[in-house]
Amino acid sequence: MSTTLEGPMGQLLRVQNFNVSRDGFGAGEDQSLERPFGHADPGAMFAWAGATASWPMRTDPGGSRGLDDYFTRDYARGIGAEIMGRNKFGPQRGPWENLDWRGWWGDEPPFRTPVFVMTHHPRPSFTLSDTTFHFVDDDPAAVLERAKEAAGGKDVRLGGGAATIREFLDAGLVDTLHVAVSQVELGCGSRLWKSPDELLDRYHLDVVPSPSGVTHHLFWRR
Amino acid sequence: MSTTLEGPMGQLLRVQNFNVSRDGFGAGEDQSLERPFGHADPGAMFAWAGATASWPMRTDPGGSRGLDDYFTRDYARGIGAEIMGRNKFGPQRGPWENLDWRGWWGDEPPFRTPVFVMTHHPRPSFTLSDTTFHFVDDDPAAVLERAKEAAGGKDVRLGGGAATIREFLDAGLVDTLHVAVSQVELGCGSRLWKSPDELLDRYHLDVVPSPSGVTHHLFWRR
Numbered sequence: 001m002s003t004t005l006e007g008p009m010g011q012l013l014r015v016q017n018f019n020v021s022r023d024g025f026g027a028g029e030d031q032s033l034e035r036p037f038g039h040a041d042p043g044a045m046f047a048w049a050g051a052t053a054s055w056p057m058r059t060d061p062g063g064s065r066g067l068d069d070y071f072t073r074d075y076a077r078g079i080g081a082e083i084m085g086r087n088k089f090g091p092q093r094g095p096w097e098n099l100d101w102r103g104w105w106g107d108e109p110p111f112r113t114p115v116f117v118m119t120h121h122p123r124p125s126f127t128l129s130d131t132t133f134h135f136v137d138d139d140p141a142a143v144l145e146r147a148k149e150a151a152g153g154k155d156v157r158l159g160g161g162a163a164t165i166r167e168f169l170d171a172g173l174v175d176t177l178h179v180a181v182s183q184v185e186l187g188c189g190s191r192l193w194k195s196p197d198e199l200l201d202r203y204h205l206d207v208v209p210s211p212s213g214v215t216h217h218l219f220w221r222r
Numbered sequence: 223m224s225t226t227l228e229g230p231m232g233q234l235l236r237v238q239n240f241n242v243s244r245d246g247f248g249a250g251e252d253q254s255l256e257r258p259f260g261h262a263d264p265g266a267m268f269a270w271a272g273a274t275a276s277w278p279m280r281t282d283p284g285g286s287r288g289l290d291d292y293f294t295r296d297y298a299r300g301i302g303a304e305i306m307g308r309n310k311f312g313p314q315r316g317p318w319e320n321l322d323w324r325g326w327w328g329d330e331p332p333f334r335t336p337v338f339v340m341t342h343h344p345r346p347s348f349t350l351s352d353t354t355f356h357f358v359d360d361d362p363a364a365v366l367e368r369a370k371e372a373a374g375g376k377d378v379r380l381g382g383g384a385a386t387i388r389e390f391l392d393a394g395l396v397d398t399l400h401v402a403v404s405q406v407e408l409g410c411g412s413r414l415w416k417s418p419d420e421l422l423d424r425y426h427l428d429v430v431p432s433p434s435g436v437t438h439h440l441f442w443r444r
Contacts, residue, residue: 053442074296
């Protein structure tokens with residue numbers, strides 16, 4: 001079960017635990033400092049993961065160890081780097097007014113690997129605990145190449161948001177996707193898809209309803 | 223997502239990827255050197271795991287990366303030792319006639335940790351590649367204590383067979399169980415349960431049908 005057994009595909013680009021609404025949005029409209037997911041309530045969309053024993057921000061003991069826990073604990077398995085869009089990193093748009101903003105995650109970001117933030121406005125890299133953020137102005141294939149180098153033989157996680165995942169899908173670079181579809185309806189926002197069936201020409205799909213109410217969608221290349 | 227986040231439960235005793243027939247048997251009757259699972263066809267019972275990309279005995283590239291792959295690749299995650307019954311280790315019964323038998327798995331057993339084989343007929347420990355087999359004549363609680371010490375802070379996997387799992391269940395020692403129920407009917411053999419509902423007084427249960435035809439049963443303590 002070591003990574004060397006993964007065969008000639010080598011390092012994978014994996015989407016893990018990405019949450020979308022029933023109508024296909026990864027976040028709502030009008031992202032701001034106070035509302036990282038715009039008009040979407042992240043509590044409702046992420047509740048399935050927060051209820052599990054492996055949820056990294058868990059402060060009390062307990063938590064479920066059923067199906068949803070498998071997905072929560074698989075988040076970091078075999079991952080050596082993450083790629084994310086700038087809107088996942090912060091609410092600012094355009095040139096940086098200053099460099100005070102260091103992400104939403106406080107002094108111990110949950111990534112614990114190099115993270116490549118895609119932006120037309122690069123800034124110097126910085127490190128918080130086990131996570132180093134790099135800022136890159138390049139196309140998906142070139143960013144993936146850099147992330148794979150930094151991952152030391154491990155896989156690369158594509159962290160979102162939806163627009164960033166779409167870019168990598170359109171470039172044919174994504175190997176596997178796990179998308180958790182919640183019962184929430186958003187109506188508008190950052191769209192991943194109109195229907196998961198859009199990917200069936202290129203991917204196999206397992207649809208797995210969870211007792212928690214979320215439906216896990218697992219895609220891998222045909 | 224490190225083991226230190228697992229809370230005060232500390233090290234868990236986990237059953238992982240244990241296969242039973244639709245009528246609740248982990249193996250058939252009449253185990254022998256040629257038929258480790260007795261009259262049961264292990265190919266039919268394990269097919270779901272063998273089809274996945276993470277199957278450790280896979281020799282060709284490819285394999286599925288959907289739901290069943292999550293279970294296959296979770297087999298060794300965070301595991302520091304295994305406990306198994308003697309019938310999982312070999313087909314012999316009674317005192318050892320000689321010590322030539324070193325398990326079913328060849329020179330590279332898939333466990334890669336200390337393994338504690340429960341038997342009334344102890345023999346000296348031996349090592350094959352990354353796996354060391356110890357032979358212990360003791361009750362479940364005492365064997366679990368030894369295995370937890372050997373696991374170096376990680377969890378312990380309870381490998382089966384069915385009779386061994388029943389012993390640990392009856393002693394209240396099992397924290398989580400993943401049992402894959404196949405469509406095969408065996409009629410007789412080594413029984414895990416008449417129905418998974420027998421455990422509902424003590425465990426939560428997620429029942430997760432897989433597109434491959436197997437139904438994953440995930441139990442964790444109430």
